[in-house]
Amino acid sequence: MELGVVGLGRMGRIVVDRCLDAGHDVVAFDIDSDARDEAADAGARTADSLAALADALGEKKRIWLMVPAGDPVDAALDELEDHLTENDVVVDGGNSHFEESTRRAASCPAAYLDCGTSGGPAGAELGFSLMVGGPEWGYDELTPVFDAVATGPDGHDRMGPAGSGHYVKMVHNGVEYALMQTYGEGFELLHEGRYDLDLEAVARTWNNGAVIRSWLLELCEEAFREEGGDLDTVADHVAGGSTGTWTVQESLEQEVPLPLIYQALAERFGSRASGDGEGRFSRRLVNRLRYGFGRHEVERQE
Numbered sequence: 001m002e003l004g005v006v007g008l009g010r011m012g013r014i015v016v017d018r019c020l021d022a023g024h025d026v027v028a029f030d031i032d033s034d035a036r037d038e039a040a041d042a043g044a045r046t047a048d049s050l051a052a053l054a055d056a057l058g059e060k061k062r063i064w065l066m067v068p069a070g071d072p073v074d075a076a077l078d079e080l081e082d083h084l085t086e087n088d089v090v091v092d093g094g095n096s097h098f099e100e101s102t103r104r105a106a107s108c109p110a111a112y113l114d115c116g117t118s119g120g121p122a123g124a125e126l127g128f129s130l131m132v133g134g135p136e137w138g139y140d141e142l143t144p145v146f147d148a149v150a151t152g153p154d155g156h157d158r159m160g161p162a163g164s165g166h167y168v169k170m171v172h173n174g175v176e177y178a179l180m181q182t183y184g185e186g187f188e189l190l191h192e193g194r195y196d197l198d199l200e201a202v203a204r205t206w207n208n209g210a211v212i213r214s215w216l217l218e219l220c221e222e223a224f225r226e227e228g229g230d231l232d233t234v235a236d237h238v239a240g241g242s243t244g245t246w247t248v249q250e251s252l253e254q255e256v257p258l259p260l261i262y263q264a265l266a267e268r269f270g271s272r273a274s275g276d277g278e279g280r281f282s283r284r285l286v287n288r289l290r291y292g293f294g295r296h297e298v299e300r301q302e
Contacts, residue, residue: 024229113142122294216293
């Protein structure tokens with residue numbers, strides 16, 4: 001299949017590379033010429049504008065947007081609008097708000113698929129988990145590409161109509177906040193508790209057969225191995241929060257109590273109010289976990 005990829009940052013390049021590895025033909029665009037050159041070196045054809053990308057794709061246009069949520073998505077769609085028809089398909093693989101995705105789907109000339117993407121740069125070798133919303137025919141048309149970008153056929157599915165893919169990803173991120181906070185609090189008690197424990201050994205042992213084993217727990221083990229059991233250079237400062245905020249806002253609208261997710265979000269906000277000192281061990285671990293799965297910058301103590 002021929003696929004156009006717009007946005008060649010960390011996640012966009014993974015889409016390009018996995019599609020090329022699966023034998024698909026990729027036309028890539030980014031405003032950064034160096035990023036385009038690197039994609040060309042990997043085997044993609046490149047275009048120096050969105051219009052050129054659309055022209056290179058011919059009559060059947062299958063385009064994957066991997067640009068930051070918000071205005072960049074709308075700007076890309078505005079530039080592409082005159083080049084799209086109802087027979088084309090556009091995928092938004094970023095963390096857009098589901099209501100924005102619903103709005104874009106209603107106005108886009110092409111079939112619009114909102115694609116929640118989980119796995120982060122650290123999961124590039126295994127593939128992503130893809131949560132897709134939008135028309136069924138568009139999803140079916142892109143299935144070979146989703147097979148390539150995801151962990152395989154079981155790593156993606158159509159969640160429902162427009163907006164549902166990003167809705168499911170929003171809640172996924174809320175769950176992620178609570179899980180990281182829970183691991184952080186458990187390891188904080190072990191760190192401050194009765195025994196002088198090797199937390200890397202604890203995480204490794206839990207990850208071999210324990211009920212609470214997970215990839216996040218593997219990343220806890222990695223954090224203690226690479227940073228030391230005290231995490232003494234990692235700051236009590238947890239960035240991020242938009243998708244968690246959206247999750248809590250939706251819970252209020254739907255009158256569904258989410259106390260754990262709300263508290264995890266509040267801990268993030270609290271970390272920013274408390275400065276970048278030693279602070280809470282749990283927050284420092286969450287800070288480091290964000291690097292583990294997403295390669296987000298680790299805030300450090302002064």
